[in-house]
Amino acid sequence: KDARDKILAICLEQTVELPASLVPEGSWIREHVVGKLESLTKGEGLGGSWRCEISYHADTAGGEMTQLVNVIFGNTSMKEGVMVADVRMPPGVLRDYPGPKFGV
Secondary structure, eight states: OOOHHHHHHHHHTTTTOOOOOOOOOSSHHHHHHHHHEEEEEEOSSSSEEEEEEEEOGGGGGGGGGHHHHHHHHTTTGGGGGGOOOOOOOOOHHHHHOOTTOOOO
């Protein structure tokens, strides 16, 4: 598989946990639930590596912190050669999860 195919599989796995054949292009689930590949660039410094950005709809976590962590890391974190390097949250999620009251 090439990098793009692997990333598209991650977009499915981290949200609907179904193969692409069961989530047709243009369907509501594909458009509103499945993660979206925003960018894909060849990595620098690591042979054969790629860097991508995947976006997920904020509602995917259903307002639950444990589900948010599952969407970010989930089953894909157990796959060889996959690493979460950065996470950016939209303002609404940051408002809902401000962090510990007295710091860490």
